[in-house]
Amino acid sequence: MEGGIKANFMQDFFRGDLSSAAKGIGNVISRKLKGAAKNALKKIAKKALKAIGKLILKLLVKIGLYFVTSLGLPLIVCLIAGGGLIFAAYELGWFGSADDTAKINKEYDEAIIETTPDELAQYRPPKLVIQAIDNMRITLKNLDLTDIDPKIADLLKPDFTYKTFYDEHRSTTSHTHKDGTTDSSESSYNTPRKLLVHVHTWNRDIDITYHQKVVSGGHSDSYGDGESSFYSYTDITWEQDEGCVMTSVPSSGGSGVVLSGSGNLTNPFFNTFGPDALSNEIQSGIPAAITLAQAALESGYGKSAPGYNFFGIKADSSWTGATQLLWTTEEIGGVRVPVQALFRAYPSAQASFLDHSKFLLMNGRYQIALQKKNPYEFANELQAAGYATDNQYSNKLKQIIHDYNLAALFDRDKGIDASTGQLYPDVGFVGGTSFCGTPNFSKFDGAMTKFGFTASDAEIVFEALNNHDSSLLAGYNGLFLGAFSNTGAGSVPTNFPPSNQTTGDGTMIWPTATNLTITSGFGARTDPVTGKAGAFHEGFDIAPNHGDPNDYPIYDIKDGTVDEAGCSNDGYGCKVVISHGGGLQTLYGHLKDGSIQVHKGDSVKQGKVIALMGSTGKSTARHLHISVIVNGAYVNPAQFLTPNH
Known part of the structure; x- marks a missing residue:
């Protein structure tokens, strides 16, 4: 295909101007590519045409009508001409020879290894993600399939934050002499250790926490005639907490725990504060059932909510309202100790609910949750966005909503799905698909932005990744959210x-x-x-x-x-x-x-x-x-x- 026409076609194709793309390429394809297309079709047929259809389904939908009507050629020919099979090429290993495929994979692997030390290999960016971005880059630039850029891995490499912790050793030695006098001595020393406390991967912020382990011991010796010695020690060391914050991916089906029907438990907490939660829903759009369940869970059904602070929100420098001095636990010098701190105080429960809703509304990570009227879906999306570190947080909220029938009693829509006329269904969490930490796709978005991807380009990348492993994009809340949700x-x-x-x-x-x-x-x-x-x-x-x-x-x-x-x-x-x-x-x-x-x-x-x-x-x-x-x-x-x- 002539270079100028090909370039114009690709610009129109990825800009979404498909009519212009079809007109611009028509006669050239008819004249020059029918023979090549025929050979290509034979190769594709041998290499699992099914997989191609799966990966580029959206492209078929987008350009099929234009190409078929304008060019009178088989649809697959147009996709070959337009570079639309680039994803299929990686899926099928369609690079001409096994050696080419092995060479390309090796280059990607080496670039990925260079991003991260072996002991932290679990944080390396996935090859699939790098290839998906590179595939679209190659397609947009009209490059050969082998013109890869493994250094895309550098754009996705993790950032590590370390903090110095101090292990402590204390010992006491005492000696009792025959005359009854005692000598004793004490010694202590600290050993610094630099430990990893935070990782920013290509799609997550992961906090790594530690706790202190205390081991004490000692021994005594007796020498007769009243003479003896005693030795005791205490070792305080920092150990990493088990596992990481696991958050399940919301799903509309699967094997998650799903509640049905409605409960009949009662608690005066909900009768007292239900009207305030409904008033808050009218202003913020956040279901009253969600506000009530969160307030109940985080305050022990109001038992720990001085100053109507149901959510334990501290009074930082941005807070201009009333404050209260309360006891809490903070880490000081690597040790968690009880301290007093300023917390927000509210004149009423309604003021507390509105302040908490403002936090959700002003935080972009909760955008998906805020679109949900079904409180069960809302709870799932809160957890998917990393609201809480408790991996059962969503289930706990949903259990409260269900057991106390909160949606039916207090939500503005009485818990009825307008499209069905039925109670909102619970949407369970599917076990086995999970991720650590809080979604943060800034590196991923940055890579796509660097290469000038449009929302339409990003949508194709999303589809390619979801086709392989939907958990990779779980909780996506980035710049291309519209394309992701499309x-x-x-x-x-x-x-x-x-x-x-x-x-x-x-x-x-x-x-x-x-x-x-x-x-x-x-x-x-x-x-x-x-x-x-x-x-x-x-x-x-x-x-x-x-x-x-x-x-x-x-x-x-x-x-x-x-x-x-x-x-x-x-x-x-x-x-x-x-x-x-x-x-x-x-x-x-x-x-x-x-x-x-x-x-x-x-x-x-x-x-x-x-x-x-x-x-x-x-x-x-x-x-x-x-x-x-x-x-x-x-x-x-x-x-x-x-x-x-």
């Missing part, structure tokens, strides 16, 4: 009739096609435009697949009156704001220029098409931003909106 999007009618989701009962509907899902949730995130970490996102982003050519209608989600309709310079671009009464408003942002179908003052019915999805304003790609506003304050839309998949 479930695909289909076509919609071209005349855009009103939504068929209308409820008639005052509840809200999904604001666009029901096969589109959330790509960025409510709460703290890295701003996709400025790159600023910790920026607060005041709503949901909902987007189609990268490169999806379809227009998507935006629906009014509840009867109301239009407050604003037009294009602005406030970052939302073209937007519509609708009031629904009772202080409730919804905002629809980044709408397609010229597509707005309503005007200020219009009365609109639930399900009416108000505009098309666009990318106006402060936006990097086509999507809908939707905010829910209650009495002027932005609240988590998760408490109102449920994807109707």
Whole structure:
């Protein structure tokens, strides 16, 4: 294929502009590649065509129609021409010879070994991850399959943090003489040891903890005539705690412990603080059942919650509220000792719940959890994000929610899944798939960013890894979260009739096609435009697949009156704001220029098409931003909106 045409094709292909890609390559493939494709097909058939289909399924879906209709060639030919079989090449060892494959594997292995000493080999980056990134790099750059870059391993190599601990030896020797007098002496010395306390791997932050082991002993000797000696010693050494923090991967099926039905236990703690948890849910979107279960578990059902501090939150420099001096245990000089420290004090349980919810909302790692209305799923995602070191934390929360029937009694939706009309099901943890520490994919994201990967490119890398081992990406919360969560999007009618989701009962509907899902949730995130970490996102982003050519209608989600309709310079671009009464408003942002179908003052019915999805304003790609506003304050839309998949 001519170099210029090939380069343009690849740019269009990975930018998602598939129509242009198909047109640009058409005649060249027809003229020059039919023979080569025929030979390639024979090789593929011999090397397990099934595996190829599995690895590049998403590519087939994305480009199949364009290539088949535009070129009249077998679909697999187009994939070969476009480099789409690069993942299959590694899967099948399709490099021309066994020697080539062995050489390539050796180069990767050597680069990986160089990242980490042998005694810490368990923290090395997996070869599969390095190859997946390298595969996409090769494809994007139009390189030969053998033009690998094993040094990608350096981008993923672990960082180690060490701390000096001191082992202590103490001894006492005493000697009693015949005349009854006693001499004694004491000695002690410390031996420094540099121990590993933290590892930042390609996908995890792992804390390694230690405890002190005390061994004492001694002996005495008697020499007659009242003469004797005595020797005693104490050795205090630091030993690593067993294992690591194991967190299971949430799953909708499998052999995890799953609860069914509802319990009938009672506790005055929940009757007392249930209304406060419900009030907190209305403001934050966090299920009341979750707040109550966490508060009960962490405070002993209120027995250890002075100043309504149910969650044991200390008063750091950022805290401007009331404080209280309480006893706690801290590590000082390598030894855990009781000390007094300042903790936050609250005027009420509601204030405590709101402060704890603010912590979850402002911490990007809990973004997936915050999208869950099912409290059992919420609990799983808290643990998957590394909220607690107890590997049974999620199960303990779920047991409390179940036994005390918290969702049905206190959640805003009474624990009913709107899509089924049934109680929310428990989602168990599947045993055997686990990881250590807290998810941190900054190295992984950094490697993909270094090579200019787009969200669409990252999605293919994710798929390749998940096809081999889904636990590698467990708890992913990084820059490409939208691509990681992407479930695909289909076509919609071209005349855009009103939504068929209308409820008639005052509840809200999904604001666009029901096969589109959330790509960025409510709460703290890295701003996709400025790159600023910790920026607060005041709503949901909902987007189609990268490169999806379809227009998507935006629906009014509840009867109301239009407050604003037009294009602005406030970052939302073209937007519509609708009031629904009772202080409730919804905002629809980044709408397609010229597509707005309503005007200020219009009365609109639930399900009416108000505009098309666009990318106006402060936006990097086509999507809908939707905010829910209650009495002027932005609240988590998760408490109102449920994807109707």
